Amino acid sequence: MKDFLDKNVAIYARVSTTRQAENDVSIPDQTARCEAFATDKGGTVVETYIEPGASATTTSRPVYQKMLADARAGNFSVIVAFSLSRLFRNALDYMKARAELRSAGVKLVSVTQDFADDPSGELALSMVALFDEYQSAENAKHVKRTMVANAKAGYWNGQKPPIGFKVVSVPQPKGKDRKKLEIDEERAYLPRFIFETYVYGTAEGPIGIAKLADLLNKRGETLDGRRFHVSNVHAILTNTAYCGCAFFNKRDSRAKKMRPESEWVPIPVPAIIDEDLFYQAQAQMAARDPKMGASAAKTNANLLTGKVTCGTTSEDGCRGGMTTATGKSGQHKYYACNTRKTAGETQCKGRWTNMKMLDDLVVENVIEHVLQPQRLSSLLSAWLEHSSQSEARDRAELKSLRSRLTMLDGESANVIGLVRKGLMSADDPQIEKELGQIAAQKRAVAADIDIHERKLADPARAITPDILDRFSNLVGSTMRDRASPLRKQYVDLLVDKVEVGDTLVRITGRRSCLARAASGTAPHMVPKAERKWCAQQESNLRPQD
Incomplete structure (x- = not known):
């Protein structure tokens, strides 16, 4: 039956991955089947649209959009695809495209789903589009589960690696090779x-x-x-x-x-x-970050905001955060269990802790148990050893960089020697290119040498007993001064979490930040922190309200 007699026909073919497109897995078969189908029905193929490596879950495909524009322009009156899934994986996209093409006088036909051109056929195609969407979602779910499992096993899922890494294959006893990142x-x-x-x-x-x-x-x-x-x-x-x-x-x-x-x-x-x-x-x-400046300080002025949690175990609290609260029309300030405030006593019996009392307790215990020079020396012993190892690596890297610079000087001299001996002309573009590349590498290496030399020359790398003593006195006096704008900054530096229980207040902090702060010994040098200095260690009696 010559349904397309004397009609211009466009063919659309698509594969989901670039690898399929490169290997010609399915596009030639799609186009051949579509051409045979259109010819058998009496149509004339005037255009073939091929979309390599594109997903049909979205209509943001350049070739697909060009085909729609050509259809609106009247370049053809029939679009043939191997199946609707080549065009759509979303039923709503199919409905919209069908309505748009119908208004342009263009018919949409599937080789493998050639239903009657009547209401029952329209219903059947709509059902096919819905099934394709469901199947696409199911496939995505299974693929996602497989990729998550692969990542949990420590393997790379094939995304482009960050600069400085490369993907290598890891042979498997069974199945295909997996991928990992290497430097x-x-x-x-x-x-x-x-x-x-x-x-x-x-x-x-x-x-x-x-x-x-x-x-x-x-x-x-x-x-x-x-x-x-x-x-x-x-x-x-x-x-x-x-x-x-x-x-x-x-x-x-x-x-x-x-x-x-x-x-x-x-x-x-x-x-x-x-x-x-x-x-x-x-x-x-x-x-x-401007958000961490004066405007942030105004909204985070309370000393332990974001650090206090309710309970030291699951038995004496909900382990949720404690936020600020007031009593007696704002005359008194407290840290109060947020779960109790928002979800009620069925979720947590809650607690209200006097803000000033808890602030002072934390400050005094940090000064007593952390900031004494002997305690600091003990806490920082591992960091100091790590610092020495880093210095050794820096010295080795500096030696390597200096050797590299010497080699580049030699390469430059060799190129210039070729010109002096008359073996190459000074006007030769290759000579200019070689010398330019060598000069660029020398500038880069020289900059790296400068960085390492300044790091090794920085006296702040060494943490001496005198520095520890001065650091202890400076930070201790600052933390006791409630009017000091740096008080909260030092607490943020030294305290990570304050767990308030029925009988205990547990304070935990971080270690490497102590070393950087101690090496600076200046009030304005307050970096962020990242490691515990006394995980699950300092337990102090809770103040009686």
């Missing part, structure tokens, strides 16, 4: 340079993200061929993969939003930089 030594210097330059600055002084992006571009560095700008430098500085932990399932690509952290899957990867350097960068970004 790409040829490119790992770049994230190291970015972190070290941002944290330690340049010879001209501290550097922000915008200026760092400009510096990278001036050095001739690229991010897979793209120029650096604020957003991709910031993305590198905040990517935990560089200190040993990548994450899968962070973002919902369809909804275009971040998933809750509880759904993220951590994947251990080799660390390109050490954890201290990573968190120094985070602290620096937080300190420079």
Whole structure:
């Protein structure tokens, strides 16, 4: 039956992955079947639209959109696809396209679902579109479950690796090989340079993200061929993969939003930089964030806001946060269990703790149990050992960089020697290119040498008994001064959590921040913190209200 007699026909073919398109898995078969179908019905194929590596769950496909535009322009009156699933994986998209094409006088036909051109056929096609959507959702669910399981086992799911890493195959006893990330030594210097330059600055002084992006571009560095700008430098500085932990399932690509952290899957990867350097960068970004400045201080003026939790165990509290509350028309301030306030006493019996009393208790115990010079020396012993190891690595890296600079000088001399001997002309473009590349590498290596030399020359790296004593006196007096604007900053630095129970108040803090703060010994040097200095250790009697 010549349904398409004397009609112009367009063919649409699609595959879901680029690999399928490159390997010609299904597109040639689709187009051949569609051409035979159209010819058998008397039509003339005037255009073939091929969409390689595109998902039908969205209509934001350039070839598909061009086909619709050509249909509206009247270039053809029939569109043939191998199946509706090649065009749509969403029933609503099918309904919209069918209505739009019908108004343009264009018929939509499936080779494998060739129903009658009547209301019953329309109903059947609508049911097919719904089934395709359901099948797509089921497939996505199974694929997602498999990928999450793969990530939980420590394997990489095939996304593009962060700069400085490469994907390697890991043979499996059964089934196909899996993927893992390894450090790409040829490119790992770049994230190291970015972190070290941002944290330690340049010879001209501290550097922000915008200026760092400009510096990278001036050095001739690229991010897979793209120029650096604020957003991709910031993305590198905040990517935990560089200190040993990548994450899968962070973002919902369809909804275009971040998933809750509880759904993220951590994947251990080799660390390109050490954890201290990573968190120094985070602290620096937080300190420079306008949201962390004066306006934030006004809304977070209470000393222990965000740190106090209800209960030291599940038996004497809900372990939820405690927020600020007032009594007697605002005359008294308290830390009160938020669960009790919002969900009622059936969820937690709750507690109200006098704010001033708890603040003073925490301050005095931190001064007594943490800030005494002997205690500081004990707490920082592991960090000091780590610092010595870092210094040794820096010295080894500096030696390697100096050797590299010497080699580049030799390469430059060799190229110039070819010109002097008359073996090559000074006007030869290749000579200019070689010398330019060598000069660019020498500038980059020289900048790296400058960073390492300044790090090793920084006297703040050494934490002496005198420094510990001065640090203890300075911070202790500042924390006792309720009028000091730095009081809360030092508490934020030294205290991570305050658990308030029936008979105990447990204070926990962090360790590496003590070392950086002690090495600075200046009130304005208050970095963010990241490790415990006394996890589950300091237990103090709760004050009696």
